[in-house]
Amino acid sequence: MAATLSPPRILPSGDSAITVEFSHNIDDAANQRVLALDRTLANEPVAGITETVPTYRSLLVHYDPVVIDFDTLGEQIVALAQRPVPPASKTRRWRIPVVYGGEHGVDLEDVAKSLQTTPDDLVARHVAGDYRVAMIGFTPGWSYLSGLEKFLHMPRRQNPRLLTPAGTISIGGVQTGVQCLAGPSGWHLLGRTAVRTYLLHRDPIFLLEPGDRVKFSPVDAKTFAEQDRAAANGEIVAELMAS
Amino acid sequence: MSKLVVSTIGPASSVQDGGRHGAQRYGLTPSGAMDPLALAAANTLAGNTAFAAAIEIGPFGAAFTAREGAVRVALSGTPRSADIAGRAVASDTSMTLSDGETLTLGFARGGAFSYLAIEGGIAGEPMFGSLAVNARAGLGSPYPRPLQAGDELQTQIASGTPERRIELPPIVDGPIRVVWGPQDDEFGEEAKALFLESEWKISATSDRMGYRLEGPVIKHLHGHNIVSDGTVNGSIQVPGNGAPIVLMPDRGTSGGYPKIATSITADLGRFAQTPAGKAFRFKAVSMADAQGEARKFAKLLRSLPDRLRAVENFDLNIEALRDANVAGSAVSAIDARTWQAPSADALAQD
Numbered sequence: 001m002a003a004t005l006s007p008p009r010i011l012p013s014g015d016s017a018i019t020v021e022f023s024h025n026i027d028d029a030a031n032q033r034v035l036a037l038d039r040t041l042a043n044e045p046v047a048g049i050t051e052t053v054p055t056y057r058s059l060l061v062h063y064d065p066v067v068i069d070f071d072t073l074g075e076q077i078v079a080l081a082q083r084p085v086p087p088a089s090k091t092r093r094w095r096i097p098v099v100y101g102g103e104h105g106v107d108l109e110d111v112a113k114s115l116q117t118t119p120d121d122l123v124a125r126h127v128a129g130d131y132r133v134a135m136i137g138f139t140p141g142w143s144y145l146s147g148l149e150k151f152l153h154m155p156r157r158q159n160p161r162l163l164t165p166a167g168t169i170s171i172g173g174v175q176t177g178v179q180c181l182a183g184p185s186g187w188h189l190l191g192r193t194a195v196r197t198y199l200l201h202r203d204p205i206f207l208l209e210p211g212d213r214v215k216f217s218p219v220d221a222k223t224f225a226e227q228d229r230a231a232a233n234g235e236i237v238a239e240l241m242a243s
Numbered sequence: 244m245s246k247l248v249v250s251t252i253g254p255a256s257s258v259q260d261g262g263r264h265g266a267q268r269y270g271l272t273p274s275g276a277m278d279p280l281a282l283a284a285a286n287t288l289a290g291n292t293a294f295a296a297a298i299e300i301g302p303f304g305a306a307f308t309a310r311e312g313a314v315r316v317a318l319s320g321t322p323r324s325a326d327i328a329g330r331a332v333a334s335d336t337s338m339t340l341s342d343g344e345t346l347t348l349g350f351a352r353g354g355a356f357s358y359l360a361i362e363g364g365i366a367g368e369p370m371f372g373s374l375a376v377n378a379r380a381g382l383g384s385p386y387p388r389p390l391q392a393g394d395e396l397q398t399q400i401a402s403g404t405p406e407r408r409i410e411l412p413p414i415v416d417g418p419i420r421v422v423w424g425p426q427d428d429e430f431g432e433e434a435k436a437l438f439l440e441s442e443w444k445i446s447a448t449s450d451r452m453g454y455r456l457e458g459p460v461i462k463h464l465h466g467h468n469i470v471s472d473g474t475v476n477g478s479i480q481v482p483g484n485g486a487p488i489v490l491m492p493d494r495g496t497s498g499g500y501p502k503i504a505t506s507i508t509a510d511l512g513r514f515a516q517t518p519a520g521k522a523f524r525f526k527a528v529s530m531a532d533a534q535g536e537a538r539k540f541a542k543l544l545r546s547l548p549d550r551l552r553a554v555e556n557f558d559l560n561i562e563a564l565r566d567a568n569v570a571g572s573a574v575s576a577i578d579a580r581t582w583q584a585p586s587a588d589a590l591a592q593d
Contacts (some may be wrong), residue, residue, distance in 0.1 A: 011425035014505030015533035017475045019425040026470050038268075053267045053473040055497055060473025062267075065508075065534040066541045137471060137497030140270045140380045144471070180270075181379070198269065200370065200381060206269040 005033070005082045008058075010074040015065050020077055021058040026174055028146055030057045031134045035211045036085040037077070046076055054210045055135045056144065093213040095239040096178065098169050098191040099224035100126075105169070105191035111154065123218060125152060126190060131176065131214045136206075141180030141198030143208050148176045160186035167192040167228075169216065178214070194227035195238040202234045215241075245312030245401070247361055249394040250345060253303025255355075255450070257389045258365060258396075261294025263373035263382070267473070267496045274375040274382070275492045277356050277451065278512035280544065281320035284409050285360035287547040288317030288337040290402070296367065296374040297360040298390065302351045302518075307359065309340035313401035315362035316340065319409070321354025321516055336408040336554060337362075339401045354516035363399030377493060406554045409547065418526035419514045421479065421504035422533045426469060429501035430481075434461050438487075438503060442522040446486075449519065451493040460485030463501060471499040477506030477514070491515065507533040509540035 011019040020037060023030030038054045041061070048068030053060040063073055100123045101108040112119045131145035148171060156172045161184060164170070168179040172187030179185065180197040193216075197207045208214070219227070231237045259282065262275025276282035276299055283293035291297075298307075304323070307316070317337040318325060325332045325348050332338050332346075334357070340346055351357060367374040367384030376383030386394055427435060437459055446455040467483040474480070478490040480500040489506065490498070506514055507528065517523055528536075 012422050012505070012530055013425045013473070013475050013502070014422060014477055015507050015530065015537045017473075019472060021425075021472070024470070051265055051267055053496060055472045056470050058472045060267075060475070062475070065537045069534055070530045135471070135497065136268060136270045137473070138270055138495045142270050183379070198271075198380075206266070210268065
């Protein structure tokens with residue numbers, strides 16, 4: 001049996017939320033514990049908890065202080081978080097098509113240059129990765145993936161861009177990500193996917209869940225354009241692989 | 244069905260309610276009213292549930308016209324001049340617009356947001372149980388964007404219920420109370436003391452995502468990059484330039500700047516109403532005190548139906564006259580608030 005796990009830090013986020021912090025850094029083991037605690041609280045609801053939000057290293061637990069106070073909830077969470085991490089049942093594995101480089105990934109050449117490799121090698125390395133959705137946040141569907149190989153770790157841009165396209169696939173720091181909506185970003189843009197991780201009036205509205213596995217597969221610009229039309233009409237375009 | 248037509252309206256005005264909860268794990272922020280108590284008061288006056296959808300009206304003036312029948316509405320929040328066909332009406336009361344009549348509202352006085360609730364609510368298609376506008380996510384109904392002149396809100400024909408006023412406790416003009424954390428350990432004692440001892444002002448580049456503060460530079464102990472974690476309404480994050488930003492209902496669901504403190508729930512609405520340029524302070528309180536205040540605030544919200552009073556003509560006229568007189572002379576700093584788009588620095592993740 002696993003040894004007793006270290007207790008997380010219970011940090012106050014105001015009077016109605018607790019940040020349950022498992023690590024100060026981006027840490028795969030900590031992220032697994034975040035997701036495990038999230039599952040535990042979903043399976044064994046604690047009265048007063050209204051919503052949970054997994055992030056890389058912590059679980060944000062929203063609660064109603066009329067129902068339960070900070071100290072009581074904190075103690076319960078610490079106890080639940082020290083249970084051995086149960087294996088995630090039925091992990092979903094997605095294959096997400098990406099058109100790399102050119103107008104769709106304007107930073108590909110520059111990133112390759114600064115890593116002293118070729119754009120083709122950069123794409124091959126990015127495609128080879130087996131990623132996990134560590135968290136979804138910032139804007140709807142923005143999926144942060146862990147598992148980026150060390151060679152591709154890069155500081156973020158000095159000057160964040162105000163507007164980057166919907167479906168952008170980018171790298172920043174030790175992470176890679178799938179951005180759903182057009183918006184600001186300080187990451188390096190490698191390509192685009194037609195996959196909408198968030199689309200209103202589609203079932204499901206949100207495609208990816210924290211904990212899902214993701215692989216990328218390169219497609220050409222023509223295929224991207226076709227997939228983009230289909231995806232706008234509610235097709236999922238991403239492929240669910242047999243696990 | 245009758246409808247309320249937006250005749251004129253300024254920026255930062257949109258349909259809001261109690262917010263959209265349960266999808267922050269997908270990056271979807273709750274949105275919802277900036278001042279929940281004022282929303283609840285307006286809705287209670289209009290005979291609606293406390294957090295039904297209503298019109299959140301920003302600092303500028305607005306006018307609304309009833310069409311295809313009478314419409315009963317109620318106004319609460321920051322005071323502003325209000326009249327129907329030249330008759331002055333008071334804040335914190337309900338009122339009925341006959342078919343074709345127009346309610347004209349002036350600038351916000353001493354605050355930022357007012358709420359116009361409509362009896363019977365606003366017809367729309369809820370998403371995650373809410374009509375609240377979240378323009379960036381394309382959410383909100385009947386219009387997934389701030390309101391514009393010409394917009395039409397469908398509602399029920401006025402019931403003829405006698406008008407009411409609501410007695411709200413006076414607003415205390417004290418400091419905004421906070422609890423430290425979750426990342427106050429990223430700041431030294433000096434920075435924390437400076438945060439509490441300084442006068443702050445809200446920058447004109449504030450919006451429903453966040454209020455940027457003007458004051459001294461709050462220095463980090465170990466730099467300004469932390470691994471992104473979750474945010475709440477009232478999180479006070481300190482980016483690289485040392486100028487704190489208080490996160491509001493349209494915030495990103497996660498952020499990568501250290502959060503020195505968090506506004507207590509009971510003070511969020513009062514903080515949202517702080518006019519640009521007005522000096523204010525923060526005060527740190529214990530978790531026990533903050534949660535005690537949160538429970539009192541929840542009790543106040545529950546008590547709103549018991550605070551309704553019949554409107555005597557005398558009351559209404561005195562109130563309305565007082566409002567009308569003040570309206571003529573007061574032009575507060577809020578009028579100059581510009582509501583610009585936030586910069587890339589504030590928006591970029593991590």
